[in-house]
Amino acid sequence: MAILSVENLTKKFGGFEALRGVSLSMERGETVAIIGSSGSGKSTLLRCINNLERVSGGRIEIDGELLVDTVNGQVKYPPERELRRICMKTGMVFQQFNLFPHLTCLENITIAPIKILGQNRADAIANADRLLRLVGLENKADSYPAMLSGGQQQRVAIARALAIDPQIMLFDEPTSALDPELTAEVISVIAKLAEQDMTMLIVTHEMEFARTVADRVLFFEDGQIIAGGAAAEFFANQQNERIKRFLNGFQK
Numbered sequence: 040m041a042i043l044s045v046e047n048l049t050k051k052f053g054g055f056e057a058l059r060g061v062s063l064s065m066e067r068g069e070t071v072a073i074i075g076s077s078g079s080g081k082s083t084l085l086r087c088i089n090n091l092e093r094v095s096g097g098r099i100e101i102d103g104e105l106l107v108d109t110v111n112g113q114v115k116y117p118p119e120r121e122l123r124r125i126c127m128k129t130g131m132v133f134q135q136f137n138l139f140p141h142l143t144c145l146e147n148i149t150i151a152p153i154k155i156l157g158q159n160r161a162d163a164i165a166n167a168d169r170l171l172r173l174v175g176l177e178n179k180a181d182s183y184p185a186m187l188s189g190g191q192q193q194r195v196a197i198a199r200a201l202a203i204d205p206q207i208m209l210f211d212e213p214t215s216a217l218d219p220e221l222t223a224e225v226i227s228v229i230a231k232l233a234e235q236d237m238t239m240l241i242v243t244h245e246m247e248f249a250r251t252v253a254d255r256v257l258f259f260e261d262g263q264i265i266a267g268g269a270a271a272e273f274f275a276n277q278q279n280e281r282i283k284r285f286l287n288g289f290q291k
């Protein structure tokens with residue numbers, strides 16, 4: 040059974056259609072990379088899946104539960120409490136890290152488990168320590184985000200997203216704000232999660248990362264998925280001229 044199923048998703052901003060009938064499905068443990076030009080709707084898709092945006096039409100099912108459905112043209116979301124619970128099934132990592140600047144790394148990671156999931160403090164801290172070790176920052180628990188490099192901040196943001204024990208991790212250009220050497224340390228954390236069979240949907244401009252870490256690639260253009268397939272095949276044997284041009288633009 041699919042852990043994520045998106046059907047015929049549309050999203051309008053005023054008269055502009057940012058998503059024009061997007062469908063995709065993910066199996067548990069899969070890593071899927073989304074690539075495509077700027078403005079093609081990649082972030083909007085992730086934001087709809089994480090309920091940061093309300094959809095204009097379509098259906099999103101996460102781990103067997105409906106986040107949103109459209110019946111007879113009417114968009115239907117579940118009641119607020121249920122919606123919040125379903126949203127906790129996805130963890131989101133943003134390009135700009137978005138850590139709380141006034142909280143330490145440890146507090147950034149424990150705030151949602153304590154305040155939203157109602158975990159007791161000791162358990163939340165023990166789990167945060169484990170996650171800080173996972174991202175290689177066990178000595179930064181008491182540091183504030185401003186004291187860390189961008190790469191370190193992003194690794195804390197990954198630990199924070201993992202702390203709610205999500206079924207699916209959503210990454211929106213997690214390395215786009217980073218220098219190459221900091222990009223590598225973030226990519227290696229994500230690659231480690233892939234090895235541990237975390238389910239991940241990753242928007243990225245790092246083609247080598249998509250090729251080596253993702254199982255599958257989806258190509259976005261003008262609010263639609265216009266192509267996709269197994270990552271190795273997609274990059275090695277691309278036939279679509281438009282996509283070839285896009286990929287060539289990333290060659291060094």
Ligand SMILES: Nc1ncnc2c1ncn2[C@@H]1O[C@H](COP(=O)(O)OP(=O)(O)O)[C@@H](O)[C@H]1O
Nearest residue numbers: 052055057075076077078079080081082083084
């Ligand atoms: N809140 C918003 N209001 C109006 N237009 C938006 C908003 N968010 C995104 N858009 C537009 O929707 C399109 C898709 O944006 P986005 O999903 O951010 O693209 P991508 O992540 O692929 O660069 C763009 O044309 C963008 O300007």
Ligand SMILES: [Mg+2]
Nearest residue numbers: 081082083211
């Ligand atoms: Mg974007």
